[in-house]
Amino acid sequence: MLRRRDRHPVRRRPALPTGLLGRLALGALRALNHVVAERDTLAVLVGIPDVEDGMIAVADELLARGREVVLLTAGTRVPEGFHDPRVRTIPRRDPRAVWAYLRARDVFTTHGVYGERGGPTRQRLTYVWHGESTGKRIDRYLGGPAKPSSTAPVLSSVGQAFRCAEFGLAPRSVPVVGAPRNDRMLRAPRGPHPLFIERAPARCRLLWMPTYRAGAVGHRRRTDSTRGQAGLPFDRDELAELDRRLAALDVAVHVKLHPFAADAFDLRTSALVPLTDADLWAAGLTTYTALPRFDGLVTDVSSVWIDHLLLDRPVVVAFPDVEEYRATRGFALEPFEDWMPAPVARTVDDLVDEIAAVAAGDDPHAARRRARRALLHAHDDDRSAARLLDVLGAGAARPA
Structure with a gap:
């Protein structure tokens, strides 16, 4: 654990x-x-x-x-x-x-x-x-x-x-x-890093980077979604179920915790592996030099998925609170789901199905992902x- x-x-x-x-x-x-x-x-x-x-x-x-x-x-x-x-x-x-x-x-x-x-x-x-x-x-x-x-x-x-x-x-x-940050991602070594292997040996490993669902404009605080636990858009029971099913698939999902939410992560998990900035820095890594070390990315509306397109690796969209987010903060592009590089997983079942496909070596949304890359990147x-x-x-x- x-x-x-x-x-x-x-x-x-x-x-x-x-x-x-x-x-x-x-x-x-x-x-x-x-x-x-x-x-x-x-x-x-x-x-x-x-x-x-x-x-x-x-x-x-x-x-x-x-x-x-x-x-x-x-x-x-x-x-x-x-x-x-x-x-x-x-x-x-x-x-x-x-x-x-x-x-x-x-x-x-x-x-x-x-x-x-x-x-x-x-x-x-x-x-x-x-x-x-x-x-x-x-x-x-x-x-x-x-x-x-x-x-x-x-x-x-x-x-x-x-x-x-x-x-x-x-x-x-x-x-x-x-984006200058992408220079570092594209120059970084690919393949598993000892930090991630030591924390959770698995046949497949993904990086989960959820967007932070709160903020402020000037002195006005803003809440984008009331759903989730420790910055993740699922509740404790759903995360426990997800952890159990990922372990059965022999998949490790390293959860990059937002600095403002990291201290709230108190779940006992084995396949969901918490990861902080301090963890990365201690291993000589940053977010963008860590990205090429994974088999794919799990995210939602975080813009990291657009940068990740340059790696041409699977992206899983975990967004159970998409409707609440749409009603509060809102999206720049609509229909939001049509712009994403993969279907939106709204339940634990949906998310497990998408991750299981990646773990099996499938890439069912490759054509869709590459079309988004051609549209959203003038330079590669x-x-x-x-x-x-x-x-x-x-x-x-x-x-x-």
Whole structure:
């Protein structure tokens, strides 16, 4: 029996004070950002989490072009071995981090920097987002503000249309260059990793990455679904039944727990194997270098399935709360089910049937999956970070 071992997640403080003091600090920061001169050689990265595949790929490409790179971190201790030693790390609340941000010619981020939605026009702010925009509704669809004076790369012309609407950007600010995080996925070794074999020997192993079903827009909290347990869209009894049936199939499903839900996983399971960021980092892995180590992916509306199409491996869609999700957060593309690379499994029986087919070596939805790949990816190589920097003019291009 396996249980989650790490019950002491790092507590992160907000980058700036909240409330009135925070608003005053943000106003001062914006004013300074318009008068402090930028250094053309300096680039600042801000990712969530601190070890984030897109940021790592961008940092590597920047360094190869002779740029100085500073990573602003949420935690005081950042796992070593993922960023090049030349990347300087500074906690975001440190005054040196604010100074680096103000002086950076280029700022790359996943979710924002000190609440900023765009700095002066001479400072290039690039949103290397966590995923393509063709699934769940985000940003302006949920009442959030636009992101002026910024760039947001995407995978395809379909993604470009939606990102323009979601972020309030013109098409010229949404280049179709691919996602830097996919560079790491495509360069990573394939085949089982000792971490996963040791935790649950099995003839077939899948990675389950459910989307997180809550969030916030500004100070307004949002709940996308009330169903499920520890971030998984099935209740405890259903998960116990699923675990029993997966064990009978000799299948291990490693459940990548969202950091906000990981501490709630207290199920005693054998085939459903909890997996945290800390587990991956301790083994020298990240989410995107782990993906090629599995026989397939289980997910729902998480955009990871679009990236995973580049591996050309089975995708199982586990989404029992699809109707509630549709009624609360909603989908960018409808009918949602028609856009997915496989049928939507709404029950444990449906999910087991789909996983059993993968375990047997079948790939019944290969043609459908490849059609989605052709539509949702303009590039299928590992040069997305390079294309992004070329578009930005961020340093001399290096040979392919």
